[in-house]
Amino acid sequence: MKEKNMLIASLNPAAYADTLILIVAPDTKAPQVVQQQGYVVRIADQKTGKTRGYNIFNVKHHLPELTGSGQVFLNAQQVSQLNQLLIKNGFEAELAPDLTPKxxxxxxxxxxxxxxxxxxxxxxxxxxxxxxxxxxxxxxxxxxxxxxxxxxxxxxxxxxxxxxxxxxxxxxxxxxxxxxxxxxxxxxxxxxxxxxxxxxxxxxxxxxxxxxxxxxxxxxxxxx
CATH class of the missing domain: 2.40.50.140 (Nucleic acid-binding proteins)
Known part of the structure; x- marks a missing residue:
């Protein structure tokens, strides 16, 4: 059975401009590989290939309603839009909405x-x-x-x-x-x-x- 990813999303305009940071699994000390396609960067374990996170550049173009600084909570429609963006850039649509309060x-x-x-x-x-x-x-x-x-x-x-x-x-x-x-x-x-x-x-x-x-x-x- 495929392990279910979590989804933690955040914005930090002061440090990363118009970039949405997505974390789908805890970070590890293992070597990582970074792959960029268009406005999407995927970070994954070098050995296992497991995705750790994504950076979405120019996110206002895709989700103009996202504002603020710090953690943001994505609804199902927004996650679906991001999955379509991943597919468009050659990645797997692996994001799942997490609507539970933290x-x-x-x-x-x-x-x-x-x-x-x-x-x-x-x-x-x-x-x-x-x-x-x-x-x-x-x-x-x-x-x-x-x-x-x-x-x-x-x-x-x-x-x-x-x-x-x-x-x-x-x-x-x-x-x-x-x-x-x-x-x-x-x-x-x-x-x-x-x-x-x-x-x-x-x-x-x-x-x-x-x-x-x-x-x-x-x-x-x-x-x-």
Whole structure:
């Protein structure tokens, strides 16, 4: 069975002008091969031939509605247009839309100490579709039964960091519990600690950055 690719899209006009950056698989340390046809550049593993990503130059010509800087979310029609562009330039139409939210409210169901760390914890966190993720967290204020902000695998943080599956000291971790400063929320405390959300927000609710800013403001006011 063919491995299903993810799709992470971003714009960075200041650094890459009118270029759409597409990532369909995690980067590796393996040698890569770069192939350009027209306005499309494909990046793939040299040994396996597996696609890692594409750069689409002059993207405004193909998708004029795309704006902003940072992660962008492509709908099914836009992905179809990009696949047609890949075919036109001699590549495979391998892009699949990913419409699932990447920042969601999570409910910390269980929390236990990491067996090989004095400050890390292993959290089982319920997110959307009743899914539970195992996430290793080092925040000093994390606790069971909290509502938190989860950056799922495939999320791009405001600083450009992409969340991939990983391990922390040998324990699998599939996501990140986020601090307000990591979410680049206004007036976020510049200290360690995740953002605790109101308890009445259902697990799996897409995170609203505007409402998150209001939560930060309320928490700051309560501490004054």
């Amino acid at each position: 920042f969601v409210i999570g409910a910390v169901k269980t929390l236990e100490k990491h067996p090989d760390s004095d400050h890390l914890h292993i959290a089982q966190v319920q997110v959307d579709n009743q899914q539970e993720l195992q996430i290793v967290c080092g925040a000093p204020n994390v606790a069971q039964d909290q509502k938190v902000v989860v950056a799922k695998v495939g999320a791009m943080m405001p600083n450009g960091q992409i969340i991939w599956p990983g391990k922390l000291r040998g324990v699998a971790s599939d996501g990140m519990l986020c601090a307000a400063r990591e979410l680049a929320l206004p007036n976020a405390p510049q200290k360690r600690g995740i953002l605790i959300m109101p308890a009445d927000i259902p697990a799996g609710t897409p995170f609203d950055f505007k409402k998150g800013s209001q939560v930060v403001a309320a928490q700051n006011a309560a501490q004054d």
